Amino acid sequence: MLQPLLIIAAVEEHGAAASGITRIFEDFGINVPSIIAQIVSFLVVTFVLYRFAFKPVLATIDERQHKIESGLKFADEMKAKLEVAARESAQIIRQAQLDAQKFIDEARKTAKEFGDRQQAEALQRAADVLTKAQQAIGLEHKKMLTEARAEIARLVVATTERVLARQLTDADRSSYNDAAARELTSL
Amino acid sequence: MAVTKQTRLLAKQLFKLSFADGAVTSDQVAGVLGWIEKHQPRHPLALLRTYQRYIAAEVARSRAVVEHAGPLADATLRLIEAAMTRKYRRPVAAAAQPNAALLAGLRIRVGCDVYEASASGQLAQLSTLN
Numbered sequence: 289m290l291q292p293l294l295i296i297a298a299v300e301e302h303g304a305a306a307s308g309i310t311r312i313f314e315d316f317g318i319n320v321p322s323i324i325a326q327i328v329s330f331l332v333v334t335f336v337l338y339r340f341a342f343k344p345v346l347a348t349i350d351e352r353q354h355k356i357e358s359g360l361k362f363a364d365e366m367k368a369k370l371e372v373a374a375r376e377s378a379q380i381i382r383q384a385q386l387d388a389q390k391f392i393d394e395a396r397k398t399a400k401e402f403g404d405r406q407q408a409e410a411l412q413r414a415a416d417v418l419t420k421a422q423q424a425i426g427l428e429h430k431k432m433l434t435e436a437r438a439e440i441a442r443l444v445v446a447t448t449e450r451v452l453a454r455q456l457t458d459a460d461r462s463s464y465n466d467a468a469a470r471e472l473t474s475l
Numbered sequence: 476m477a478v479t480k481q482t483r484l485l486a487k488q489l490f491k492l493s494f495a496d497g498a499v500t501s502d503q504v505a506g507v508l509g510w511i512e513k514h515q516p517r518h519p520l521a522l523l524r525t526y527q528r529y530i531a532a533e534v535a536r537s538r539a540v541v542e543h544a545g546p547l548a549d550a551t552l553r554l555i556e557a558a559m560t561r562k563y564r565r566p567v568a569a570a571a572q573p574n575a576a577l578l579a580g581l582r583i584r585v586g587c588d589v590y591e592a593s594a595s596g597q598l599a600q601l602s603t604l605n
Contacts, residue, residue: 302495331585332566371521438601438602441601441602442600442602444601445598445599445601447594448598449594449598451577452578453575453578456578456579456594458545458546460545460579461544461545461546461578461579462545462546462547462548464545464579464580464594465543465544465546465547465548465579465580465581466547466549466551466594467549467556467592468554468579468580468581469551469581471592472555472558472581472583472590472592473554473555473557473558475562475590
């Protein structure tokens with residue numbers, strides 16, 4: 289910090305005596321050719337560094353930046369595609385769910401119709417069996433009544449025959465015979 | 476034993492010869508039997524059996540068997556005989572045959588025809604009415 293202040297003070301002290309930049313160069317010990325040589329060497333070094341160090345590094349950086357941008361772009365595209373795929377898969381899943389629900393509804397409906405049909409058929413079969421059983425019972429009842437009637441008639445006839453054989457007198461039989469003879473001879 | 480056609484024809488001819496005044500008479504039958512005995516046709520046993528069957532059928536047709544239960548007046552029998560003679564237009568002789576199973580009434584059989592008016596017949600009809 290003190291050195292610039294001293295330089296300024298020295299310049300102010302000798303400002304009047306010496307003139308121009310030449311005196312300053314002399315006072316500070318500046319050698320112009322040396323400075324020019326340093327500038328040239330600096331430029332050469334700068335050029336060499338730029339040409340063989342900075343430029344490949346920048347190219348590599350640009351290439352990496354490009355790759356990164358490509359990767360990001362690819363990632364964005366992939367993300368977009370993924371979103372689209374997700375939407376499509378969601379749509380497909382939704383459609384599949386709808387289809388599955390539709391199939392389930394149809395299966396339930398078919399099962400219900402089948403069950404109803406089976407139930408109706410079972411009821412019809414039961415009704416048929418009941419009707420046949422009733423008919424069989426009716427026929428059996430009728431047959432039983434017929435048999436009972438025949439048996440009763442047989443018993444009545446047998447009893448009547450026994451009673452008649454015991455109760456009819458010869459006079460009754462003679463009278464009956466005369467009436468039968470009249471009936472048969474009038475044919 | 477099989478009866479040949481010739482035997483049957485001969486038996487029929489002999490049967491026709493057994494009639495006198497539209498009825499089979501014992502004299503005619505005796506004459507036919509004498510002819511058979513005298514001439515000895517072929518298969519005499521078969522001929523006699525066939526002839527006997529024809530005569531039996533004709534006798535049955537000319538005879539009214541009157542089955543009865545209880546007493547049957549002779550006048551009633553004659554009445555039946557007259558009625559059957561009129562009906563069949565040939566002499567029909569009535570013969571009484573007691574049958575207690577009839578209970579009361581008559582059953583007249585002429586050949587294959589049966590006429591019945593009996594208590595057992597009416598009861599049998601009742602038992603079949605179902």
